[in-house]
Each structure stands twice: as structure tokens, then as C-alpha cells.
Amino acid sequence: MVVASLLNNTNHMYSNGAWVEASGSSASQIYNPTSGNIILTLTDGSPKDMDATVQAAHDAFFKGPWYNEWSGMQRRDALLKIAQAMDDNSSKLAAIESLQTGKPIANSTGEVAHGSEVFRYFAGLADKQYGRHHGPSHDQRFTTYTLTEPIGVIGLITAFNFPLMLACWKIAPALVSGNTLVIKPSPNTPLSTLLLAQLINDLNILPPGVFNVVSGGTETGATMVAHNLVDKVSFTGSVGAGKAVYQASAKSSTLKGVCLELGGKSPHVVMDDADLKAAAHTAAMAAYTNTGQTCCAGTILYVHKSVYTQFLQELKSVTEDITSKITQDTKSSIIGPLINQTQLDRVHGFVQRAVDNGEAEVLIGGSRLFDSGFYYKPTVLINPTNKAQVVCEEIFGPVVTVMPPFDDLEHVLELENNSSFGLAAGIFSNNAKAINRFTTGIRAGTVWVNCFNILLPYMPFGGYKSSGIGRELGLEAVNEFVQTKSVTARY
Numbered sequence: 482m483v484v485a486s487l488l489n490n491t492n493h494m495y496s497n498g499a500w501v502e503a504s505g506s507s508a509s510q511i512y513n514p515t516s517g518n519i520i521l522t523l524t525d526g527s528p529k530d531m532d533a534t535v536q537a538a539h540d541a542f543f544k545g546p547w548y549n550e551w552s553g554m555q556r557r558d559a560l561l562k563i564a565q566a567m568d569d570n571s572s573k574l575a576a577i578e579s580l581q582t583g584k585p586i587a588n589s590t591g592e593v594a595h596g597s598e599v600f601r602y603f604a605g606l607a608d609k610q611y612g613r614h615h616g617p618s619h620d621q622r623f624t625t626y627t628l629t630e631p632i633g634v635i636g637l638i639t640a641f642n643f644p645l646m647l648a649c650w651k652i653a654p655a656l657v658s659g660n661t662l663v664i665k666p667s668p669n670t671p672l673s674t675l676l677l678a679q680l681i682n683d684l685n686i687l688p689p690g691v692f693n694v695v696s697g698g699t700e701t702g703a704t705m706v707a708h709n710l711v712d713k714v715s716f717t718g719s720v721g722a723g724k725a726v727y728q729a730s731a732k733s734s735t736l737k738g739v740c741l742e743l744g745g746k747s748p749h750v751v752m753d754d755a756d757l758k759a760a761a762h763t764a765a766m767a768a769y770t771n772t773g774q775t776c777c778a779g780t781i782l783y784v785h786k787s788v789y790t791q792f793l794q795e796l797k798s799v800t801e802d803i804t805s806k807i808t809q810d811t812k813s814s815i816i817g818p819l820i821n822q823t824q825l826d827r828v829h830g831f832v833q834r835a836v837d838n839g840e841a842e843v844l845i846g847g848s849r850l851f852d853s854g855f856y857y858k859p860t861v862l863i864n865p866t867n868k869a870q871v872v873c874e875e876i877f878g879p880v881v882t883v884m885p886p887f888d889d890l891e892h893v894l895e896l897e898n899n900s901s902f903g904l905a906a907g908i909f910s911n912n913a914k915a916i917n918r919f920t921t922g923i924r925a926g927t928v929w930v931n932c933f934n935i936l937l938p939y940m941p942f943g944g945y946k947s948s949g950i951g952r953e954l955g956l957e958a959v960n961e962f963v964q965t966k967s968v969t970a971r972y
């Protein structure tokens with residue numbers, strides 16, 4: 482009932498400018514993670530549905546007006562209208578996002594505002610796609626220039642943790658230069674992407690086939706990645722699934738490019754000069770925001786030995802305070818539940834194994850919260866062994882592991898630069914020399930100083946090493962979706 486009041490369409494594929502019934506043989510169940518109850522069961526898009534939709538996107542690219550006739554200024558205006566529609570429908574978008582993820586309404590509202598700002602930022606780039614003119618060659622025989630062209634049909638795959646926001650990060654820059662796209666949201670959380678499709682459809686501004694949504698599971702996504710008419714794939718999710726997407730893209734006959742935004746195990750360093758109350762609060766939120774289901778969450782803490790004991794007391798007390806503010810109501814809670822029972826079991830499995838195997842101790846937390854819903858207590862693990870699973874692997878829950886105290890930043894850099902991940906890192910200090918050494922020395926795509934998890938539309942975001950390939954946001958994101966053609970002419 483609630484969904485019906487937010488989302489008009491029970492036909493849940495948006496393909497070639499129309500709502501269509503999906504025809505897959507499987508279905509995805511969408512839960513309300515605050516209660517554990519099923520909200521809705523959606524039939525998955527079948528390989529045939531995906532094929533028809535990709536074909537429509539291909540035709541829209543090659544035969545439609547979106548790239549062939551529209552100017553960058555027209556595309557700019559279309560993106561601005563989408564941004565406005567998101568703002569006008571912010572409360573609906575936030576409500577559906579919180580319903581399917583369980584995250585606090587305040588967070589969903591912020592993510593909708595961030596999403597519309599992302600559309601506005603990229604709208605501003607749509608009329609600024611330039612090639613370069615090189616002038617006549619030295620002997621005057623040739624005129625040379627480059628054209629910046631869209632790639633074609635882009636396949637987008639998003640994860641469950643920030644469903645709408647991640648969709649905006651991909652859709653807006655893909656549309657800037659005239660690509661067409663098909664997006665497959667996570668089967669856990671397709672509803673906000675479908676509501677965005679509804680808003681875009683109601684605006685009636687995009688030519689049919691430019692923007693399409695096919696919801697479904699792994700088979701639906703794999704069909705998209707393997708499809709010969711998909712020219713590039715932009716994926717957000719786990720390292721394992723990202724590698725599968727990379728391999729399938731390489732195997733397809735068209736050798737498509739990929740942009741992969743994958744997992745992390747981001748270190749956060751607290752130096753001896755840090756304001757410990759502020760550092761503890763930032764460190765806690767770096768780890769617990771979005772219940773730790775954040776690719777760049779600050780999940781490994783390094784604390785200088787001279788402040789270690791005092792910092793742990795602060796961190797424990799902030800964690801207690803945050804835990805006391807968790808409720809099963811998205812209107813009042815400070816953080817939400819995990820996405821489903823599988824993730825709840827997975828997160829607790831990490832903690833339990835660490836304790837059972839003597840790989841770490843629980844300082845606070847370490848168990849589920851409430852009898853219903855998928856809640857887990859914010860958890861601090863201490864005294865880990867270097868090779869502990871909770872040190873090396875992405876847990877994707879509200880769990881932070883505090884490493885043994887350090888006295889030399891070089892040692893932290895050495896340990897961290899040996900990690901297979903390289904998405905983000907943070908340092909809490911006012912010591913310019915230490916900050917500079919850390920920001921330049923750490924092998925990670927983003928570094929935060931005295932803040933964490935701050936994402937801005939104009940700041941590129943992406944990983945080093947197995948945390949990913951390519952960048953989202955910023956000018957770099959548009960570059961993911963264009964290619965350069967060289968023209969050498971003799972007149």
C-alpha cells in the first residue's frame with residue numbers, strides 16, 4: 482500500500498519510454514529492513530527483456546535525436562529539469578529510499594539533495610564538451626582536430642547501499658555527452674530508481690530509449706554485461722562481482738570498457754595532537770554511517786600510542802551514545818539496520834570468528850539489536866592480529882577494528898600500502914608535516930583530513946588497486962563516458 486502511494490507503476494521495467502511488465506522466470510523480494518517484512522515481490526527482467534531494452538537504447542543512440550540532433554545546451558536543460566523534479570519530489574524519493582533500505586529519513590533526504598546537485602553539476606558540463614583544434618601542420622598540408630564523442634549504450638549496475646545516489650552518480654555523467662543507458666538496480670533496492678524513472682517519464686523530455694531501467698538479479702545484470710550492443714559498463718558493488726563484470730566485459734565480442742567502483746577497508750589515523758573528542762566522533766561516524774554499508778567506511782583505526790587509551794575511552798563512549806539513539810523508526814533513528822538477514826548473519830559471522838579464533842576482542846557491541854529487523858550494534862574490535870580477517874576483509878557492517886597503538890606514521894603507511902584495497906583514507910591531526918606525508922604517501926583514491934565520508938559532486942571518487950577502475954563524480958566522470966576521435970584533413 483505504501484509503495485503504491487509512492488510509486489504508480491506496478492509494471493516495473495521502464496523500457497524505450499514506456500512501462501512494461503517484466504517477463505523473467507525469477508522474482509526479487511524487497512524487504513523493509515526495519516521490520517524484516519517483505520514489502521513487495523518484483524518479477525525480474527528476463528534476458529529477453531534486457532535484450533529488447535538494450536536494442537532500444539542502441540536505436541535511440543544511432544537513430545534518435547538525443548545525440549544526433551540535440552545540442553549540449555538542450556541536454557543541459559533536460560538534466561536541470563530532472564534535478565528540479567527530484568527536488569520537487571524529495572520527500573517521496575526519501576520515503577521510498579528509507580522504506581527499502583531502513584536508513585533514517587534524514588539521511589535519505591540528504592542523499593536526494595546530493596543526487597539532484599549531482600544532476601545540476603553535470604548539467605553544467607553538457608554544453609562544455611570540446612575537442613581540440615591543432616591548427617595547420619608545419620608544412621600546411623593538414624588541418625587536425627579532435628572530436629569528443631559519446632561511447633554509445635552504457636550499462637549501469639548499482640548496489641543496495643546508496644541506491645538512488647549511486648544511480649545519479651552514473652546516470653547524469655553518462656547523459657552529458659549524448660550516451661543512452663540501461664540501469665539495473667540491486668534487486669534488494671530497485672524502488673527509488675523506478676521512482677526516478679517515473680519522474681523522468683512524467684517530465685516527458687527524454688527521447689524514448691535514452692534512459693531505461695530493467696530490474697532483476699545476477700542473470701539480468703550478466704545479460705547486460707555480455708550484450709554486444711552495450712558499449713561500456715559502469716558498476717558499483719563488491720570486488721568479487723566487479724571482477725566477474727570485468728572478465729565478462731573482456732570476453733564480449735566488442736571488448737567493452739568498464740568503470741568499477743568496488744569495496745574498501747579504509748584506514749583512519751588519529752595522531753598524537755588530535756582533539757580526541759572530535760576525532761572519536763568522526764571516527765565513529767566514519768565507521769557507522771549507513772550502518773557501515775559504505776564502500777569507503779573508515780573501518781581500520783590507527784591511534785598514536787600516546788593517546789591510545791584515552792581515545793579508546795572516547796570511542797567507547799561515543800559508540801554507547803550512538804547505540805542508545807538507534808530506534809526502529811526511520812524518522813528518529815540515528816542509523817538504520819543492515820539490508821537483509823544474509824548481511825546480518827555475515828557481519829556477525831566476522832565478529833564471532835574473530836573472537837572464537839582469538840584474532841580480536843570486542844570492546845563494545847558484537848551482537849544484534851532488537852528482536853525484529855536487521856539491526857546490529859555498533860561494534861569496536863581491539864587487539865587484532867595483523868592478518869585477522871576483520872583487518873583484511875570488507876565487513877560491510879557497523880564494525881571498526883582498532884589496530885595496536887603506533888608511534889611511527891611510516892609504519893602505518895607501510896602496512897596500509899600493502900593492503901589490496903585503496904579506496905579512501907583519513908587522518909585526524911593539525912600537524913602539517915604528518916598530514917602532507919599521509920596524503921601523498923597513502924595509495925588511495927581519496928584522503929580526508931579531519932573529516933570523513935565527505936562526497937562532493939566536483940571531487941572525483943574511485944579506487945586504487947582492487948578498489949576499482951575509473952572515477953565517478955567530477956570532470957573525470959564525464960571522461961569515463963566519452964571517447965576521442967582524431968581528424969586529420971586535407972582540403
Ligand SMILES: NC(=O)C1=CN([C@@H]2O[C@H](COP(=O)(O)OP(=O)(O)OC[C@H]3O[C@@H](n4cnc5c(N)ncnc54)[C@H](OP(=O)(O)O)[C@@H]3O)[C@@H](O)[C@H]2O)C=CC1
Pocket residue numbers: 638639640641642665666667668697698699700701702703706717718719720722723725726742743744745775776777824827875876877
Ligand atoms: N561499493 C561497495 O563497496 C559495495 C560492496 N559490497 C560488498 O558486497 C557484499 C555483497 O553485497 P551485494 O549487493 O550482493 O553486492 P554485489 O557486488 O554482489 O552486487 C552489486 C550489484 O551487482 C550485481 N551483480 C552481482 N554479480 C553480478 C554479475 N556477475 N554480473 C552483473 N551484475 C552482477 C548485483 O545484482 P545481484 O545482487 O542480483 O547479483 C547488484 O546489482 C557486501 O557485503 C559488501 O561486502 C556491496 C555493495 C557495494
Ligand SMILES: CCCCCC/C=C/C(=O)O
Pocket residue numbers: 640642643647717718742770771774775776777934935936
Ligand atoms: C555518507 C556518504 C558516503 C557515501 C559514499 C558513497 C558510497 C559508495 C559505495 O558504497 O559504493
